[in-house]
Amino acid sequence: MAGGRSAVITSGVVLAATALALGGCGSDSPHAHGSHSADPSPAARSAPVVQGGAPGESAQTVSPSAVTDPWNETDAEFMTMMIPHHAQALEMTRLAQKHAVDPEIVSLAERIESAQGPEIVAMSAWLDARGQRVPRASDPEHTMAGMLTPAQMRDLGEARGKEFDRLFLTGMIQHHRGALKMAEPMAATGSDARAIEMALDVETTQSVEIEIMEKMLAKL
Incomplete structure (x- = not known):
């Protein structure tokens, strides 16, 4: 259902944002808004991010650059x-x-x-x-x-x-x-x-x- 999808997406975004914050990197998404932090270190850029899947799909571990925008x-x-x-x-x-x-x-x-x-x-x-x-x-x-x-x-x-x-x-x-x-x-x-x-x-x-x-x- 759409409600379940939005909950999963929201969960995935939160997890991704947490991982990015711990890695000290900002968003390079064209849809992101707000201030950007300094470029992350190579280690932070390569740190894996857990992103929630759609209903019925398991979460995936992806690179920070592959994190989906919270809106599309x-x-x-x-x-x-x-x-x-x-x-x-x-x-x-x-x-x-x-x-x-x-x-x-x-x-x-x-x-x-x-x-x-x-x-x-x-x-x-x-x-x-x-x-x-x-x-x-x-x-x-x-x-x-x-x-x-x-x-x-x-x-x-x-x-x-x-x-x-x-x-x-x-x-x-x-x-x-x-x-x-x-x-x-x-x-x-x-x-x-x-x-x-x-x-x-x-x-x-x-x-x-x-x-x-x-x-x-x-x-x-």
Whole structure:
């Protein structure tokens, strides 16, 4: 499971950091941040490091230069893609709070907004802390899985009454399913414990919301 993977990865990173500290060497990783210590001695550079394996795999003894970064490109890509993805969902929820007829849809829209708004802030901070570019919702290249096309967003903005409710539910179900696809690789190849935790939150929350929306749609 992803939770077990993150625990194993975290354990491996701690062991690696301890061994490196005892050897008196700093990180030469391109993703590392903070101050660097002086170059280690040849003996310290060659000292073995115990690095935890993935679930079901045993720990390995590797050289300090082979220690895996505590975060990787999968983590950064997930955070980068999910920010504009969430931003479009918030745009949809604002429309729902103005135009939805069914009070349950209005309540759901508020629930989605209260969850995804803070997640955007947290994801942006995660990227910024690692020197990664924080995307803007207005960036034209964003066409992630499940995102509504400009035509779909236009139709949603112009719809009223039950037609709006129908378009909102079908659009948000599509949107959520796309988010699940984006979060899926994190369980297998994500590295950072916080990034994996956020991906699991997305999977859990949005899976439940899909079920709720499918039931609402069936009643229209």
